[in-house]
Amino acid sequence: MDIGTTVIILSIIFFATLTRSTFGFGDALIAMPLLALVIELKIATPLMALIAFFIAITILIRNWKKVEYKSIWPLIISSVLGIPVGIWYLDDINENVIKLILGIIVLLFAIYSLTKPQTVKLKNEKFAWIFGFIAGVLGGAYNTNGPPIVIYSALKRWKPQNFRATLQGYFFMTGIFIVCSHALVGNFTQEVLLVFIYCLPIVLIAILLGKQLNKRIAIQRFHKYIYGMLAILGFMLIFSSLQNII
Numbered sequence: 001m002d003i004g005t006t007v008i009i010l011s012i013i014f015f016a017t018l019t020r021s022t023f024g025f026g027d028a029l030i031a032m033p034l035l036a037l038v039i040e041l042k043i044a045t046p047l048m049a050l051i052a053f054f055i056a057i058t059i060l061i062r063n064w065k066k067v068e069y070k071s072i073w074p075l076i077i078s079s080v081l082g083i084p085v086g087i088w089y090l091d092d093i094n095e096n097v098i099k100l101i102l103g104i105i106v107l108l109f110a111i112y113s114l115t116k117p118q119t120v121k122l123k124n125e126k127f128a129w130i131f132g133f134i135a136g137v138l139g140g141a142y143n144t145n146g147p148p149i150v151i152y153s154a155l156k157r158w159k160p161q162n163f164r165a166t167l168q169g170y171f172f173m174t175g176i177f178i179v180c181s182h183a184l185v186g187n188f189t190q191e192v193l194l195v196f197i198y199c200l201p202i203v204l205i206a207i208l209l210g211k212q213l214n215k216r217i218a219i220q221r222f223h224k225y226i227y228g229m230l231a232i233l234g235f236m237l238i239f240s241s242l243q244n245i246i
Contacts, residue, residue, distance in 0.1 A: 009039065009199070013203060026229055033236075043192055052175060053179050076170060099241040102144060102237055109234075113223075113230075122155040161215070
């Protein structure tokens with residue numbers, strides 16, 4: 001891997017990690033399409049799995065007290081219950097159609113929340129079971145468990161620090177399964193691990209910067225940023241699914 005490619009990879013990872021550290025999600029949304037332009041997916045996918053897991057651990061070490069445990073355990077347990085349903089029963093349904101529908105829902109939710117930001121707020125933890133199960137089904141079938149969890153967290157209207165920490169708690173638990181799966185099938189090659197080691201200093205710097213940015217963002221503005229990122233996520237899901245359908 002030449003110096004130019006290495007610099008591009010490090011720049012992508014830095015920006016993706018900064019986004020994840022600041023808002024709690026969005027690293028894969030940013031990194032995967034860009035990394036796919038410069039390195040093979042067989043390197044990019046396990047690399048991002050390792051980095052995402054490392055980010056979750058690093059943030060949780062200092063912020064575990066800010067995790068909303070009343071919500072996170074129902075989210076995790078119901079996601080685990082939903083994963084087999086996604087694997088066994090949705091395997092025959094066209095992946096691109098499901099992602100298109102999911103993208104439209106996420107985009108409409110984001111637009112609605114940006115135009116009527118105070119309309120909906122979840123006060124009951126029982127909804128965590130519903131969102132977690134849907135996330136598990138989508139994760140088991142199509143590896144897209146993130147959007148329902150982010151939407152649930154946005155509807156809870158947690159403070160930026162709690163939003164960020166709680167998402168890391170969820171992604172940490174699901175990350176264990178993802179990392180173990182990559183390890184079992186031998187995806188962590190010498191090249192992947194070497195690139196991961198190169199990325200670590202950049203990742204740590206981005207995490208520290210993201211922590212400071214997270215503290216400085218006002219709650220109202222923070223949620224507008226979250227809805228904006230969800231709108232981008234919805235658009236990207238729609239765009240990628242339509243590319244494969246057409």
